[in-house]
Amino acid sequence: MDAYIARLPVFDVAGNVFAYSLPYRAEENGSFEYVAPGSEETNKLFDFDVRRLVGKSRAFIYFSDEMLRARLPLLFSRDILTVVVHANQLEDAGIMNICRDLKERGFMLALEDFEYSKAYDEIFRFVDVVEIDFKKTTKAIEETAYVCRYANKLMLAVNIETRDEYEYAKRLGCTFMQGFYFAKPELDLENGFQPLPASIAQTMQILSQKDAEIEEVVNALSVDSAVCQRLLRLINSVYFGFTTKISSINQAIVVLGLDYLREWIYLMAMQKLLNNDSPEATKMSLLMAKFCRKIALMIPEGAKKPESFYLMGLLSMVVFSGESVLVKALDEFPLTFDIKKGLLRKGGLYSDVFEMAFSYLLADWEKFEEIASMYNIGMKEISEDFAECAEEVEQAQMN
DSSP: OOEEEOOEEEEETTSOEEEEEOOEEEHHHHOOOOOOTTOSSOOGGGSSOTHHHHTTSEEEEEOOHHHHHTTGGGGSOTTTEEEEEEGGGGGSHHHHHHHHHHHHTTOEEEEESOOOOGGGHHHHTTOOEEEEETTSOHHHHHHHHHHHHHTTOEEEEEOOOSHHHHHHHHHHTOSEEESGGGGSOOOOTTTOOOOOOHHHHHHHHHHTSTTOOHHHHHHHHHTOHHHHHHHHHHHTSTTTOOSSOOOSHHHHHHHHOHHHHHHHHHHHHHHHHHTOOOHHHHHHHHHHHHHHHHHHHTSTTGGGSHHHHHHHHHTGGGGGGOHHHHHHHHTTSOOOHHHHHHHHTOSSHHHHHHHHHHHHHTTOHHHHHHHHGGGTOOHHHHHHHHHHHHHHHHHHHHO
16 A cells, blocks of 8 residues: 555444544655546555454545545445545535535545535535534533534544543533543542452563573463453463464463463453453553554564564554553563563653554554654555554454
8 A cells, every 4th residue: 555544443422333444644745646437547545454453343544635536436435435624625615516416325424624614504405424522612512512413413522631521522412432441540649559460470570581481370370360361361362363262371371372372361361451341442452562562573683583472462452551650550560671661651662662563453553653663664664564453353353
């Protein structure tokens, strides 16, 4: 693919993923060739199956005037695509007619960065979803929400960063939400972390040794039936897609191996420490793990220990909790100095790989390119690797 394409989850009010928005940036400053739908010379941005990135969910994709005139939305199924446009685009009669035609064909339409005014009355007649930016003023948010409720429009609240904003968006009647709040752990910061169960702490210590014995691991875990059950649920979850249910720690070690088991015990410990075991948080951790390993393999020094970068990415959910919490959390894990330095983003190769993966996931292309250029990592290879990682996560989740 000759474009950067990331994915950001869109949640319903219950916290379930409804769709993924796919922010992108193409080569040549976003210039697109005019192509007819179905032509062999399709636009390079969409020369792959979007299902690779979104799985069974819908895709929210922004279309520029040029892309709309090229009828590029018709390259997609209406069952997967929500066409996103900016309200200013619909001031052009030609673009308005194209969007109206898409609506008549059964496509869902969404308006981004929208504030209501009477000039947009006609637009309201056929759009389905209205994006409300929570970085705007309270007055702008409430006026737009009022008109949306009156017109029976679905509302997507974006830039939700706190629980107060989440609750406020629900009171306003927002159906969908997007923002950092959904990646943050629910922590009782006044009372600090609850200590990890002794069985987990002991198992992590055993697995951190080069010559770890299987019997020691089994003995450490077997004394805590609750931890064993939690670990087996994680292993048997849809993210692994095993055809045969794993029913014991011994069987888990045979199937996974000690190194892989160690990584998932670390993930379980992080979930417990941060009180965050939501399916989407686990998917994001797995995606970060796979993507960090892919990036490391592109760098000669990183290719020597790709699994260390995988483990770093697997523990990435901790970065959403703030630096003070991050430092305390990492003290609970017998990690190498390099991995801790990477998660703390204190410089060096591990930090660079983490920054590249994390900024790509957030569609912060400038930050990504600033670091990627140091390692001669190009657009085509990184975007294909990201799509491959996302596809693996979605395929596993669907098994």
